[in-house]
Amino acid sequence: MRVLIAEDDQKLLKSLLHIFKMNKFSADGVSNGDDALAYAMTDEYDGLILDIMMPGMDGIQVIKELRAKHITTPALFLTARTEVPQRIEGLDAGADDYLSKPFSTQELLARVRAMLRRRDNYAPELLEVENTVLDRSTYELSYLSRSCALSGREYQVMEMLMEKPFMIIPTEQLITHIWGWNAEVDTSVVWVHISNLRKKIEKVRAPLQIRFVRSAGYILERRREEKQ
Numbered sequence: 001m002r003v004l005i006a007e008d009d010q011k012l013l014k015s016l017l018h019i020f021k022m023n024k025f026s027a028d029g030v031s032n033g034d035d036a037l038a039y040a041m042t043d044e045y046d047g048l049i050l051d052i053m054m055p056g057m058d059g060i061q062v063i064k065e066l067r068a069k070h071i072t073t074p075a076l077f078l079t080a081r082t083e084v085p086q087r088i089e090g091l092d093a094g095a096d097d098y099l100s101k102p103f104s105t106q107e108l109l110a111r112v113r114a115m116l117r118r119r120d121n122y123a124p125e126l127l128e129v130e131n132t133v134l135d136r137s138t139y140e141l142s143y144l145s146r147s148c149a150l151s152g153r154e155y156q157v158m159e160m161l162m163e164k165p166f167m168i169i170p171t172e173q174l175i176t177h178i179w180g181w182n183a184e185v186d187t188s189v190v191w192v193h194i195s196n197l198r199k200k201i202e203k204v205r206a207p208l209q210i211r212f213v214r215s216a217g218y219i220l221e222r223r224r225e226e227k228q
Contacts, residue, residue: 001046001116001159002026002177006036006062007078008054016049016078019105024139024152026178033057040066040073044177047116048075052090060093067094074115078103127162130222132206134162143206150200153178157193161210161220170217194218 007013008031020027030036034056052059076097077090087098096115127134132143139155140147156178171187179185194210201208209223
């Protein structure tokens with residue numbers, strides 16, 4: 001899952017990015033409303049966490065602009081503005097939830113997970129392809145009674161592949177979605193994580209394989225039976 005965090009307090013922004021990345025999210029951060037709108041307009045994010053009071057456009061203006069352009073990415077306001085009329089204004093503008101500062105880290109994560117489950121493209125807790133299951137709560141890959149844990153990047157790559165099985169995912173799309181536009185990551189880094197995933201798929205004896213398609217990307221498909 002990839003989230004955009006817009007917060008003008010640099011210390012809090014850094015903390016939020018750390019929280020989400022430690023919990024297996026890909027996360028980008030911006031510190032003003034204009035950048036928040038520009039990033040969110042790409043429609044590359046699964047969820048938005050927005051402050052209301054920011055330089056440039058405020059959070060409510062950002063949401064109104066996104067909804068006017070039919071971008072329905074779920075959004076949560078994380079703000080010090082706690083009066084009921086202000087909460088109503090934010091929700092009426094198109095936000096999905098509201099959490100006041102200061103906040104509990106566990107409550108924030110729970111609210112974001114709930115928000116993502118409610119989105120138009122419902123995100124189930126378990127992804128399943130050919131009886132192989134990726135658990136979004138434990139970050140484990142399993143097949144029948146066998147399971148193994150995935151690292152943060154392995155999990156994010158596998159999640160993208162299992163969300164669109166039997167479809168080619170361009171390598172650049174993997175890099176952009178997981179590491180971000182400005183990341184200095186080349187294709188060899190993706191290959192390393194794919195190689196590790198192949199070993200773990202083999203470890204649980206899942207009937208799947210990740211195949212590289214030259215000049216295109218990677219595809220998750222049913223493992224081909226070896227000829228006798």
